[in-house]
Amino acid sequence: MKVRTRFAPSPTGFMHIGNLRTAIFEYLVAKKYNGDFILRIEDTDQERKVEGAIDFIYKTLELCGFKIDEGPNNPKECGPYIQSERKDIYKKYAEELVSKGKAYYCFCSEKELEEMREKAALRKRPFLYDGRCSKLSKEKIAENLANGIPYVIRQKMPKIGTTVIEDLIYGKIKIDNSILDDQILIKSDGFPTYNFANVIDDHLMGITHVIRGKEYLDQTAKYNLLYDSFGWEKPTYIHVAMVLGSDGNKLSKRNGDASFMDLYNEGYLPSAIVNYLVLLGWSPSNNQEVFTMEELINNFDEKRISKSSSSYDVKKLNWFNQKYIKNLPDAEYLKFIRPFLTLDVSDKSEEWVNKLLLIYKDHISYGKEINEVVDIFFKDEIHISDELQEFLNSDEAIPKVISEYRHEISKIEDWNIENIAKVIDIVKEKTGVKGKLLYMPIRIKISGVEHGPELPDEIYLIGKEKVLDRLK
């Protein structure tokens, strides 16, 4: 049987990295077995639907390099792939369960439910629907239906016995049937609940491996009962532990840049994000850490997914991202980094800008960092602190170095890095000064700070005129 996995997000507008990581696992399992990766949109909650969210999902998957074999944009025979367009299908299967005695109509009002809930709270018990509507006579049901009383369809749970969940990661888990709620399958607006639509679609779409967050683990007992009622074969379940924020708490928007798009907009490469995320809750049997997509597909082993949750740590992401940026060919790097440079370069040549960006290629952790690191080239006036001024006065050789250097720089006709680099050697020879005493005074005079890129690069970028002016 062909392996098929699916990514089934709800279009609520925000994909955090936990969701993305699940998608990565789903994609890798599919591709590892030469199977299909399916995109299904779970928009059964009409109220939470966010306009344009689907486009974000597409954009994210595309950027990450995941090819969708079947989905709303490239439907095959299992379509439609948007749940709101499959309303009739769910209804049909729910009715089938009703006729089999595995589900029933429920006409309970919001108010009745509220009372039951209060009672349960009073006894400090979890709320369970008491099943009163399952005892309604055929005539009563027909009458209610005829009168247009709103209804839902509920799944009828066994009251005794246990249901065993089988999960590839967590093994066998026994759940007592007595704690299972007669969950709603079809809501009063005619839409299915998530749990029901999921089971129906996973079966109809031939999904062989259901990979999802661990928060759904308990629900699986209800799923199994549904599969049994229909007489369908169950998929392999792979529940994956959560990704926590760096503080050990649940990921949230307030917690920082936890969404893929945020990271992308900060200047993290999708390939680096994917590489980082795949190692959150999964590890290969060897020590490899940097993977191409192809290597991931070949090396991924779903059995090695971790049981315990892991914390998102931006420092390691930075490390990956720096590595990936470094490995970019120059042309690609420039294409990537250019949009992040928001400082005004209208008076600079393209060649100058490219040189500037290239100097920092090996130094940068994420795109937006370029502005911070490069700003010394955009200051019109430099200010030398008292402390550095003190250093400049600390040795009598320093003024000599500076004036000699200035003199040699002024003689350069062809302003390029090679020629600039020669100057320092000339000065070294002429003055007999070397090392820190030679370089640092020049660096401080021309930039005002002790740190920066290599001196010839820096001088080249600042420009002859300015350099001469600052060395006065």
Added chain:
RNA sequence: AGCCCGUUGGUGAAGUGGCUUAACACACUGCGUUCUCAGCGCAGCAUUCACGGGUUCGAACCCCGUACGGGUUACCA
């Protein structure tokens, strides 16, 4: 409150009863290289695997209990 799952250094983690006086990577610290930063190289960083008990000649690995953390108990997904 019931039920389910988890717990190896600041972080990701390897480890499935003797090879573990716990690998590797990030971070951190120190040293070296360099005019500086970064990089690179080297070294250091858990006497111990939440805690307590048990099984065993032997336990991070098996069993029981406790603590802590998380999830779940919706006409949300």
